[in-house]
Amino acid sequence: MKKIGFLSFGHWTPSPQSQTRSAGDALLQSIDLAVAAEELGVDGAYFRVHHFARQLASPFPLLAAVGAKTSRIEIGTAVIDMRYENPLYMAEDAGAADLIAGGRLQLGISRGSPEQVIDGWRHFGYQPSEGETESDMARRHAEVLLDVLRGEGFAEPNPRPMFPNPPGLLRLEPHSAGLRERIWWGASSNATAVWAAKLGMNLQSSTLKDDETGLPFHVQQADQIRAYREAWKAAGHMREPRVSVSRSIFALVDDRDRMYFGGGNKQEDQIGFIDDKTRAIFGRSYAAAPDVLVEQLAKDEAIAEADTLLLTVPNQLGVEYNAHVIEAILKHVAPALGWR
Numbered sequence: 001m002k003k004i005g006f007l008s009f010g011h012w013t014p015s016p017q018s019q020t021r022s023a024g025d026a027l028l029q030s031i032d033l034a035v036a037a038e039e040l041g042v043d044g045a046y047f048r049v050h051h052f053a054r055q056l057a058s059p060f061p062l063l064a065a066v067g068a069k070t071s072r073i074e075i076g077t078a079v080i081d082m083r084y085e086n087p088l089y090m091a092e093d094a095g096a097a098d099l100i101a102g103g104r105l106q107l108g109i110s111r112g113s114p115e116q117v118i119d120g121w122r123h124f125g126y127q128p129s130e131g132e133t134e135s136d137m138a139r140r141h142a143e144v145l146l147d148v149l150r151g152e153g154f155a156e157p158n159p160r161p162m163f164p165n166p167p168g169l170l171r172l173e174p175h176s177a178g179l180r181e182r183i184w185w186g187a188s189s190n191a192t193a194v195w196a197a198k199l200g201m202n203l204q205s206s207t208l209k210d211d212e213t214g215l216p217f218h219v220q221q222a223d224q225i226r227a228y229r230e231a232w233k234a235a236g237h238m239r240e241p242r243v244s245v246s247r248s249i250f251a252l253v254d255d256r257d258r259m260y261f262g263g264g265n266k267q268e269d270q271i272g273f274i275d276d277k278t279r280a281i282f283g284r285s286y287a288a289a290p291d292v293l294v295e296q297l298a299k300d301e302a303i304a305e306a307d308t309l310l311l312t313v314p315n316q317l318g319v320e321y322n323a324h325v326i327e328a329i330l331k332h333v334a335p336a337l338g339w340r
Contacts, residue, residue, distance in 0.1 A: 002339040005044025006037055006326055007078050007246050007310040010056030019318035026055070027062055029319050034066045034073060036323040040330060044074035044106065046310055051084055051124075052116040060093040067101025074106050078204050078246065078310060079186035081112025082138040083121040087145035091172050094149075098176035105179060108204045109145070110186030111138040114274050139195070142185070146199060148172050149180040181239065188280070190224050197231035202242040205302065207283035207312070208274070217269040217283040221245060221302035244308035247300075248285035251293055251328040256321065260314070261287040290332035297337060309339070 012018065012026040020026050034045035045066055047056050056062065059077050066075050075097075080090075098105040111134075117123070121134065128137040148154070153169030185196035186204040190212060193203055205221050213220055225243050232241045250261040270282040286296055303309055311329060313322045334340040 002306070002334075003043040003074075003244075003308040004330065004334060004339060005042060005046050005074065005076070005244075005308065005310045006033070006322070007046045007048065007312045008033065008056070008315045008322075009048040009050070009312075011316050012054050013316065018316040019321075020316045023054070026315070027065075029315065030056065030062055031065050031069055032319045033313070033315070033322055034075070035069050036319060037326055038070045038073040040323065040327050042073060042326055042330070044076060044308070044310070045070075046076040046078045046106070046108070048078060049080045050113075050115065051081070051120050060097050063105060064097040064100045067097060067104060070104075071102075073104070075101050075104050076106035076184070077108045078184075078206070078244070079108040079110040079112070081115070081121075082109050082141040082145075083112050083126060083134055084124045085109075085141055085145070087141045088148060088172060091145055091148045092174070094179060095172070095174040095176040098179050098182075099174055103176065103178055105176075106182050106184060106202075107179070108184040108186055109142055110204070111135045111188075111192070113208070143199070146180060146183060146201070149183070151175040151177065151180075184242070184244070187224065187228070190227050193224050193228040194231040197228045197241065198235050200235070200237050202244075203228045204244050204246075205306075206246045207248065208280055209283075211271060211279045211281040217281045218300045218302045220281065221283070222305045225302060225305040242308060243306045244310055245302050245306040246310040246312055247283070247303065248287075248312045249293065249297070249329060249333070250285075250287040250325060251290045251332050252288060253290065253328050253332060257287075257325075257328070260317070290328070290336075293333050294336045297333070 010026040010030055012020045012022055014021050020029055037045055049059050051057055063075050094107055128134055151171055153171045155170045157165045157170050184202040184204045187193035187196055189210040196203055209220055252258050252262055267284055269284050272280055274280045286293055
């Protein structure tokens with residue numbers, strides 16, 4: 001059995017070819033797609049966060065709204081860029097969204113990807129400390145978030161407060177018990193996957209990874225997952241970790257599918273540089289008739305290693321079509337692979 005969710009970047013553009021022409025469209029359609037996905041039996045609704053872009057940005061109002069409109073589906077991010085985050089304010093927002101959702105939040109965080117503007121996090125008021133890189137800063141913010149999510153008091157109370165305080169040091173409120181164990185780290189390298197395991201975070205691995213061995217993408221990703229699990233076991237954590245991978249997978253079952261995705265583009269891994277120093281490998285997309293997809297996906301080692309699969313969706317094609325894309329995988333592909 002494998003949990004299956006969708007992952008939306010929430011793209012929008014005023015183009016007449018888009019079904020999602022404004023930020024409002026992107027947000028409201030994200031809620032509608034989560035509701036539709038829950039009705040289909042999907043396990044998770046996940047959203048990507050990018051700043052300075054015509055995409056989903058501040059995630060917590062959206063997560064809270066999805067939580068209020070649904071009752072069962074997991075609600076998450078993949079991922080929030082921690083270079084931009086105040087971890088204490090984030091803990092309050094996350095606690096509130098998780099309480100609204102009844103403890104269904106699965107919060108993916110990471111160092112983030114190259115952004116639309118130069119050093120965008122500086123505009124948010126953050127900069128690395130002396131001798132620290134922006135990646136170090138993101139990990140430092142993550143460690144602070146993990147610490148305060150434990151729910152332990154750390155702030156000295158005012159002796160003359162506006163409202164009566166409980167005894168002892170004060171913690172951030174609202175606190176949602178259990179959220180600390182539902183934090184995921186989006187790792188692009190094996191080393192950061194191991195670091196996440198030591199800190200007790202679940203692992204998210206996307207369709208982009210540092211090219212560390214020259215092997216096919218899915219093999220490198222599977223190796224990363226195994227290194228993560230070994231580090232988790234060595235750290236002595238008491239619970240089982242969760243691991244997700246994301247893929248673009250389209251079952252070609254009608255003329256619309258063949259029109260949109262039947263061209264055969266991106267059927268192989270791609271190599272590129274995400275910055276001046278980092279050579280990355282980008283995983284292939286899958287688009288084929290269901291029986292062909294089953295054969296192809298059975299050879300994907302990383303999907304086999306993961307307990308959760310996130311299907312990236314073309315959100316600008318509208319809620320109805322994206323629900324169809326998800327349903328086609330659930331109906332025609334997942335059962336044959338033993339995922340359902």
